[in-house]
Amino acid sequence: MEISTLDKGIKNSLEFVTVRRRGYTVLFIGDTGREATLYSCNIGNFEVIFGFNDCEKPNNDILNMLAKSFLSLILNKEYSIDMERMLPFFDRIMKLEPLDNIIYSLLKVIIDSGISRKVGFFVLNDQLLKLRGIVLAEKKGDDVVYDNLAIKKCYIDLKNKGRVADLLFFEKTEIVNTGDIVNENFKKFFGDQVIISGVYNKKGIFGAIIVDSDSVEGYDISHIIAFSKILSLSIDHSRLNKQLSFAMEDIAYFKESIDVTSNFTQMGKITASLAHEIKNPLVSIGGFARRLEKYVTDEKGLSYLQIIQTETARLEKIVSDILAYSKLFVLNKDKVDLYDLLSNIKEFFSEKLDENRIVMDIFCEKGISILADEKKLKQVLINIVNNSIQAIERDGNICIEVNNEKDRCEILIKDTGGGFPFDVIQNAFQPFYTTKENGTGLGLSICQKIVAAHGGHMFIDNYDNGALVKISI
Amino acid sequence: MIKRVLIIDDEANVSKLYEDYLTENGFVVESINNPMGAVDKFTVFQPDLVLLDINMPDKDGFTLLREIKKVNPSVPIYFLTAHDEHKRNFNSLYAEEFILKSRDPKVIIKLIKNINENSETAASC
Incomplete structure (x- = not known):
């Protein structure tokens, strides 16, 4: 049934339509500000809510058909994820938050978008060839609860290079039967069937997002792929940024030492020219003090002159030391x-x-x-x-x-x-x-x-x- | 025989110190603190020895040395400077001596006396 073929009265009085999936809004059309009477109907995992104005309650068949029409609209276009839910996740990536924060946030988005009620992040242990659990997010009531202890005991063994290994290698995302390559703990969390989507960095496989496959619709898989790709990119992004910040620190350090060196060079030059300027006055002060000794007979006066000469000699020593220090050496080897x-x-x-x-x-x-x-x-x-x-x-x-x-x-x-x-x-x-x-x-x-x-x-x-x-x- | 000494130094106090000291030791001394007028002064005063500073504004000692030597190359010129780094270039500069300014200017007297004694010996031979 096409919407255009709807009864004109219904069409005119329809103010808005909300499509919710497992309690979360996935589509909204119309104006919520308008007063309206709400009618809803459930189809599968979806709840379609209509807001009518000035209209008697349409009969259930019509509502049902209308709901299916809206759903087909969404499903044909592959239903989209509420961007508002994604924003905090993107925000974390852009703010260069630590990788674990980004992963937690991603798992929350997957659950909040109603794709699955249980999703975990696993990291590949290269040496053991195992995917090991890092964090699990699970919907409990209205909340998302995280576990990062029990999940660490979960793993998928990749040694036999079976389906999961292939899937990761060829970057596919599919529902897989894990069979006997998972341990008991894993089975407790996910059962035998999961959706696995690899997360990659520059060097290759980094880990995987593992989603409980119960009630995951086919079109959800493309979203899971999108999420794992975003995560892969954000891992590289965060690494690159870390490298960038190290590089910036290095540059700042070298810049500072260049400044210090050039300051020292400058200081050295100033000190040397100052020392030069002081030399001549010292010669005359010391020289005249020495000459005065001939004219002064008073003992006290003579001792004062002696002090002037000693102090001048000390100054001369300082000046020549400064000059010796600031001078470039020419070695006669x-x-x-x-x-x-x-x-x-x-x-x-x-x-x-x-x-x-x-x-x-x-x-x-x-x-x-x-x-x-x-x-x-x-x-x-x-x-x-x-x-x-x-x-x-x-x-x-x-x-x-x-x-x-x-x-x-x-x-x-x-x-x-x-x-x-x-x-x-x-x-x-x-x-x-x-x-x-x-x-x-x-x-x-x-x-x-x-x-x-x-x-x-x-x-x-x-x-x-x-x-x-x-x-x- | 050195009798008349011209001191060229922009530092008036230093030249005064040396002037007094040399005068006391029986020399006829004149000083000039402006290097620009130094060659004229040299021509008029006709000294037997020039004590020449190196670091001076407007005209440095190296330039003055060439100018004075052009007027009369036989008059000995002693560089008198506070800066010993010039000593490195000394050999090629045609100045007869290189003396570091000191609170105790007796080095100069010693040098002049040596020259005078040598010339006396030469004259008596």
Whole structure:
């Protein structure tokens, strides 16, 4: 029966039609705002509700025929799913919610759309070749209840490459008899017959949506396919987004470090030019203070001038340290005999060592030579030994050991000066970090820079009752 | 024999320090703080030695060195600078000496005295 052939009176007074399936609206035509008397009739799983205005109740046969006509309209077009029910699901995908939230939401949509009363999500265990239950959604009364404990004991065995395996492989969605490839728990939930629709990601089969096949209409299968495809896409979507967010984090990190580096470079340049500018005034302040000594006879005045000179000297040292640190090194590399170099250093400090009763032992075979800038390497060693002497103060030992390996040479400087405090070990190479009253905090930073310019490494640590500095070059 | 010294340095205080020191040590010294007028000053003053700063605005020491040497190549020029990194380029610059500015300018006196002694010895030979 065609709607157009309906009685004119009925046609004119029909305000709206609602088609519901298992309690959910699947189709609505007309204007709900209008006052109307409702008449309904049930056909299979469907309930068709008519809203009539100004009309006596049509007889049941007519209503029935009318209902079937509307249903045929829907069924011919393959009945559609209420988009409003889908929105929260899509929303979750778009908001990049965790995958489990998206899956829960999808199962709810399947149930809310009246496709089935029971639907589960299973994931493929590649190694065991089993589809294992992850979550089950079930309609109980008006609510959707989830289970994610008992369902985990359900599985489908795919080892024998039977129908289910084929179905997943060929991306088909069909009603299947699971037979003996499912365990007892599975049977308790779904029985022997289920609809299985694979969920895929880039690498292949990811899992499956498994729907209780009871009272699932043929056309529902296409929806199940649609849902599993949406889920497949959303898995890739969520993975891609995760990768994107990692990539963004990496970019942000590198950008930040580039900023920091360029800030440091900028700072270095500013500091260097500042240091340059300070040099000339320091020469005149110190120089005139020195000259004033000739004209001042007063003892107090002379002591003040002395202070000016000492402080100027300190400033000059800071300035030249800053310049040394910020300057690019030009290394004049040549063969350096380590035994000779270390003996030189011992000689250099001999007076100071005797004065403070410090014994310096050198363990270095004769003839070991490395390619280095001798002056700069000497500067490094002098700096380290000087630190050791200052730490020991009086009565102690400094031991310098050279281990020559195939492609590297290790110089170990150990002392008995009590070692570095923990925070010094952490910050020793930071420019301007110092624990000394008169230090610029650039000594070890410069040393490290020199060693690094040689392609080497410098480490500091504590050793027994003292400090250990290791230069690997 | 070095007797007359010209100091070219934009830092008036530094040139004053060296001027006083050298004057005290018996030299005839003049300073100029504007490098643009330095060549004229050199021509007029006719020094036996020039102490020349390197980092100066408008005209740097390297340019001035070439200009002065054009006027009189036999007058020795000592670079006097606060920045030791210039020392790297020193060899190719035709300046006779490279001196780092210091609170204690006695290095210069020592250098000049050496030159004077050598020239005396040369003259007496």
